Amino acid sequence: MGDELLPVIDPKTINNIVGDELREAILKGVFRPGERLRQQDIARRLGVSRIPVREALQRLEAEGLVKIQPYKGAVVAEFTMQDVREIFFLRGLLEGTAAKLAAARMTLEVMDNIKALLAQMEYLIGHDADVQALADINARFHETIYKQANSPKLYNMIKGLWMSFPKSSLLFPRDRASVSLHEHQEIVDALLAGDADRVEALVRFHVESVAKDEIEWVEHFGLESSEMADGGDSAKSNT
Numbered sequence: 001m002g003d004e005l006l007p008v009i010d011p012k013t014i015n016n017i018v019g020d021e022l023r024e025a026i027l028k029g030v031f032r033p034g035e036r037l038r039q040q041d042i043a044r045r046l047g048v049s050r051i052p053v054r055e056a057l058q059r060l061e062a063e064g065l066v067k068i069q070p071y072k073g074a075v076v077a078e079f080t081m082q083d084v085r086e087i088f089f090l091r092g093l094l095e096g097t098a099a100k101l102a103a104a105r106m107t108l109e110v111m112d113n114i115k116a117l118l119a120q121m122e123y124l125i126g127h128d129a130d131v132q133a134l135a136d137i138n139a140r141f142h143e144t145i146y147k148q149a150n151s152p153k154l155y156n157m158i159k160g161l162w163m164s165f166p167k168s169s170l171l172f173p174r175d176r177a178s179v180s181l182h183e184h185q186e187i188v189d190a191l192l193a194g195d196a197d198r199v200e201a202l203v204r205f206h207v208e209s210v211a212k213d214e215i216e217w218v219e220h221f222g223l224e225s226s227e228m229a230d231g232g233d234s235a236k237s238n239t
């Protein structure tokens, strides 16, 4: 045990940490769609060598967040309306299915957690909480339901779709939060009633309803509108 003073860090761990940091920065809009990702700059910012940065960029390319172009190097992937529509369509199908499976396996304990998250969202909206707090509570509400489906592959596919394009492209008018709250309430009521088919239909409707608002917003302001939208009365949120 004499080497305790020299902790060995697995290169795989460094690659994962760099990959997670980069993914988060892209999803949060620190790097914008179309922006160049210079290995050297990123390595310096994260205090690592270029090797884990290169590996992380390759992994993010496989995930669809980064494009590596000849001569130009890595850039943050840009998204079209067709991409947005396709992702929301698949999300509606998968999230509806996960919620239906969850409804059939619901327990009192998980139901209590879901009700508490709904109450927290209502509180946050009533207290004019910041958009990140609303987005977090929304994500936890959905995750808690989908986990109860007990289908890890389905859950990972949903999370993959959530992470498949930069959220900086996704902005909603602030009143979206109250619409979502109402739709969440209906989902909770159907879960309490044990009506799995209704739960599936409501979750699919909820995702489609978010998609509709998102697409209207993007058609109005364009895919790259966050500066303008952040200055106005808008909210970022998953669903």
Ligand code: NI
Pocket (backbone or CB within 6 Å): 138, 142, 180, 184, 206, 238, 239
């Ligand atoms: Ni939602």
